[in-house]
Structures are given as C-alpha cells and as structure tokens.
Amino acid sequence: MTNQPARAVARALEPFAGQVYxxxxxxxxxxxxxxxxxxxDGNGVQLPNGPAYFCSRGSVMGQVSGxxxxxxxxxxxPAAVVPAVSEGWTLTDADTICAARTAGAVDQLRRILGESPDGLDEIVAVLRRATDGLPVAGNPLYAGLVAQDRxxxxxxxxxxxxxxxxEFRGDVHVNAWxxxxxxxxxxxxxxxxxWGLPxxxxxxxxxWTNADLDAAQERLESRGMLREGALTADGRAAxxxxxVLTDQGCERIVSGLGDGLDTFVSVVGDWSRRVRAADGYPSGPKDVAPRSAN
Structure with missing residues (x-):
C-alpha cells in the first residue's frame, strides 16, 4: 500500500525547494x-552548470571529495562527478558556494513569490515541527543541511x-533502491x-555511457525487469x-506535520505552482533530458 500523504508532501515541496538548481x-x-x-535551458528553465551543481549541492557536507x-x-x-568536483574546488570553497546557493535560492523565491507570501509564518511553524527529530543516520545530505546556519x-x-x-527523502530513496x-x-x-519517458x-x-547502459540493461533483462526495452510487470512492481519503501522512510515527516499536513500541501503546493509558472523549475523530467536521446 502506498503512503499517499508522503507522496503528496514530496510533490508539494519539490519545485519550491528544488528551484535552487x-x-x-x-x-x-x-x-x-x-x-x-x-x-x-529546458523549455524556458535555466539548466545548471555541472561542476557548480555538484559543488553547490555537495557543499552542505563540507569541502568533501568527488x-x-x-x-x-x-x-x-562517479567518472563525471569526481573531476567536476575537483575542478570546482580549484575555484571556490564549500562555505562560499554554500552561501551563494542559499542567497540565490531565496532571491529567486523573493522575485517570484514576494518577500512574505500568504501563509508563510504558519508554514515555517509547521516545517519546524516536521523537521524536528528527523534522524541523520544514513542521510548525509539531510545531515549536512541540518549543520548549516538557519x-x-x-x-x-x-x-x-x-x-x-x-534531501531527507532523497537520502531515503537512495537507501531504498x-x-x-x-x-x-x-x-x-x-x-x-x-515515469513514462523514452x-x-x-x-x-x-x-552514464552507452556501454554502462547496455550492461545495466542486460542485467535488468536477466532479472526479468525489462523486455525489449520496456518494463515488465515484475520491473514495474519492483x-x-x-x-513504497521511500514513503515508509518518510512517515516521520508526515507524522511531524500532523494536523498541518493539509495546510502544508495546499500552501507550499501553491507556491510551487507559481515557481513553475515563472520558469523557476521544470515542468517535468522531459525538460532536462537531452534533446537527441537514442
């Protein structure tokens, strides 16, 4: 059984939080x-520079290796990440790019939503409850953000x-797969x-290279997950x-939101819709996929 509240929370917050990229x-x-x-750009939305993306997002953990x-x-x-991060650390340090990341993210939100969008104070109070006591074990990016100044x-x-x-959901998701x-x-x-993408x-x-993907496809086919480039019933279920495992790992978030869940989904979901409408976040994964996939 899927945990619909956990997915509703993820959908509501994704563009509002993820617009930083x-x-x-x-x-x-x-x-x-x-x-x-x-x-x-992807359908009007600016795409991130690779080394800047890896270093800025990774900077919440400190000046770590690729x-x-x-x-x-x-x-x-990793063959792409490691040299990109090494390049990035020749240009800046973790504290500097982390501060730039936060300032830029909030500036875009101010431009799109204004300084104090409706419901802001209530949402901050709800979010404090939702994040209070979330475990850091096994959740490196979430833990890194917790360590940053509020x-x-x-x-x-x-x-x-x-x-x-x-990032908590993302960490849980990596652990799940x-x-x-x-x-x-x-x-x-x-x-x-x-997702229904090509x-x-x-x-x-x-x-990932063609060779990497060819080998991965062969492994999935041998396990009955793919057949002729399409998901099998077993693959879709897996x-x-x-x-489902990710949702279960995020039940703490739902519990923390408590009776503020509906308000969070409604208010933050509306902010996210406004961010998308202003080209602050892609309309979907297809907008960031290469134009000439094969």
Whole structure:
C-alpha cells in the first residue's frame, strides 16, 4: 500500500525547494566564482552548470571529495562527478558556494513569490515541527543541511527547511533502491520507464555511457525487469516497491506535520505552482533530458 500523504508532501515541496538548481540568481553567483554559465535551458528553465551543481549541492557536507559527492547523490556516474568536483574546488570553497546557493535560492523565491507570501509564518511553524527529530543516520545530505546556519528571515527559513525535507527523502530513496539490489545505472533505466519517458533519455543527464547502459540493461533483462526495452510487470512492481519503501522512510515527516499536513500541501503546493509558472523549475523530467536521446 502506498503512503499517499508522503507522496503528496514530496510533490508539494519539490519545485519550491528544488528551484535552487535552476535559479538564475544562483547561476550568476556561481559564474562570479569562476564556474561556467548555465549551459542552456529546458523549455524556458535555466539548466545548471555541472561542476557548480555538484559543488553547490555537495557543499552542505563540507569541502568533501568527488567520491563522497557521488556516493551521496547516488545516481550520477562517479567518472563525471569526481573531476567536476575537483575542478570546482580549484575555484571556490564549500562555505562560499554554500552561501551563494542559499542567497540565490531565496532571491529567486523573493522575485517570484514576494518577500512574505500568504501563509508563510504558519508554514515555517509547521516545517519546524516536521523537521524536528528527523534522524541523520544514513542521510548525509539531510545531515549536512541540518549543520548549516538557519537563515534569519522567514522565507529563507521556509526554503531551508523544505530543502531539508527534500534531501531527507532523497537520502531515503537512495537507501531504498540500494537495499532493493539496484545500482545507479539500473535504477536510472527503470525510473525513466516508470515515469513514462523514452528509454535512455533522462538517464543520460546522469552521465552514464552507452556501454554502462547496455550492461545495466542486460542485467535488468536477466532479472526479468525489462523486455525489449520496456518494463515488465515484475520491473514495474519492483520500481514501485522502491517508492513504497521511500514513503515508509518518510512517515516521520508526515507524522511531524500532523494536523498541518493539509495546510502544508495546499500552501507550499501553491507556491510551487507559481515557481513553475515563472520558469523557476521544470515542468517535468522531459525538460532536462537531452534533446537527441537514442
């Protein structure tokens, strides 16, 4: 049985929290540190520069190596992550890019939502309850965010706390598919088909080579998860079970929201819709997939 509240929370907060990776205000700050500009756009939404993305998101854990970043993010090819992070740390340090990340994310939200969108104070109070007592064990990106200084303004705090919830779910998700026996290339192939995307489209944003994907596909076919490039019933059930395990791991968030759950989903969901409408976050995974997938 799926935990619908956990998924409703994830859907509501994703664009509001995840807009940090597409915010022009972030990209401009990273470029000022020496990183390359946004490499283009996905249906009007600015896409992130690779080294800046890996270093900025990873910076919440400190100035760690590319191997640590690859391990925490889970789904990316370490062969791409490690040199990108090494390059990034020649340009800046973790504290500097982490501060740029926070400032840029909040600036985009101010531009789109205003300084104090309706319901902000109530949502901050609800988020404090939801994040109180979440475990750090096995959750490296969430733990890194907890260690960061709390922004001193309500909108900044709301973003910081939703980013914690987003990374907590992401950490749980990596643990879930790892426990289920999948590797990163395999879960990428399964996920894009589970989402209804063309084969080998979105997974290419994770820097896997054709050889990597060929080998992963062969492994999945041998386990009965794929047949002729499509999900089998067993493959779909296995991928859905990863989501169920993730939902179960996020039950603490739902419990923490308590009677504020409906308010959170409604208010933060509305903020997220406004962020998407302003091209602050993609309309879906297809917007960030390479145009010439094969």
């Amino acid at each position: 597409f915010a022009p205000e972030c990209h401009e700050r990273y470029q000022a540190l020496g990183f390359g500009p946004s490499p283009g 191997e640590v970043v690859a391990a925490a993010f889970g789904v990316f090819n 922004p001193n303004d309500p909108l900044g705090e709301a973003w910081w706390l939703t980013d914690q919830l987003r 790892t426990i289920a026996g999948f590797d990163a290339a395999e879960i990428g192939l399964l996920t894009e088909l589970y 084969p080998r489209s979105y997974v290419r944003t994770r820097a 991928r859905e079970n990863v989501e």
